[in-house]
Amino acid sequence: MQLHLASITLDRQSSADYNTSNRPTIRSIFAKKSESRAKQMYELIILSLLMRVPLNRYQLAKVVNDKLGPHAKLSNGTLYPLLARLEAAGLVAVEPESAGKSQERRSRLFHITEVGRQRFQQLMMDTSSYQANYQQAFLFKVSSLDLLPPAKRFYVLNHYITYCQAHILHFTTEAENLAQDLASVPFPQAFQERSALAIRHLIQHWESEAAWAMQVRDLCTHEMEQAGSAKPADAQPC
Template sequence: MYELLILLMLMRGPAHGYLIAKVINDMIGPYAALSHGRLYPLLAKLEQQGLIQVEQSGSGQQSDRQTRVYRITEAGRQRFHQLMMDTTSNLGEYREIFAHKVEGFEFLTPAERLHLIEHYINYCEAHIQHLYAKAEEILNKFANSPAPWPSERLENKLNTFYHRIEHWKLELRWVKRLRESALQSQARQEEAAAASGQGLAPQSD
């Protein structure tokens, strides 16, 4: 995920390491902070892979991190696009990853956005179906158990499942709104392309 976030930030322009850390930490929240001890080795790895390049600003020495400016390369742009379109890696963390991908939608075509959105709709629906099935399984186990469960235990279990279901339903409503917006954007793009094509068409005498 951090690789995606770094490349996303650099897609918008060069930045110093301390600014990269600040922006990423603002994005991921207070309990998953990206320390400098973790950031700079990752930046060095991306540089070795040719995804970013380092420049010096001011008169600082190479060892002075404050003077290093990081810039994305063409290979980095290609890698960023690959990470954005990847829907098979880190599925256990994909809810958070998708939210960050939405912040990078400006670099995708409407069709690419729709592809990611449709995948995430299916992802949300799969979670909802799974949780409903598990809640039903618990109710059946409770009803058929030879030894009665404490009512508080059953209530706590079901409350947890229903809370998670509501969470995924909220996520599903949000991504469906994204789909509406992406469809409208795609329609505008197609209309503009059609109008441009008509304007370039030769006129008959």
């Protein structure tokens, strides 16, 4: 009987431990998704750089961090495991160290493989994995558009223009709804003005993004015309 009661106690304790400490929280779930998206974006940046020239780990870290800006950083603790995973998956290959060079691992050059080139194309055409921060992902894609075939190049551009237009429509509708809400509820005047100002800023931001993406598309069209290439059907305005 004592053993049976002890077993019940342990079972209850295990259940309590799961319910309190082992159960995933909403914050942890979103953190894992955010981390996964970030790693995929790092993978895209690294492969896009290696599409142009072999680089060592130090050079990759320097260029990637320059691209990320002042408030984000790709640490060695993230970069090194990512490169190891890319190598294990056959996406990159490592060149043997040249004679006379330092034996530090960072002096080894990473080359993109044919499988890596295919993965790069896949990441460039992926328009669903970055919905929460697709604006940042698109900024990285723009510098590598020339590595895509023309039809795919214009698909990526037109998708982002449509993405911007969807935001413009959303916030325009929100502005109209806000005006109705503020008319029916006696919010303080300062709150009303700042809320309206914030939404107008968002609308102008996405209008600017759409206009910029259209300029990039026009530039791509001009480059193709100069090269004597036919303009794909996807080059037409959205």
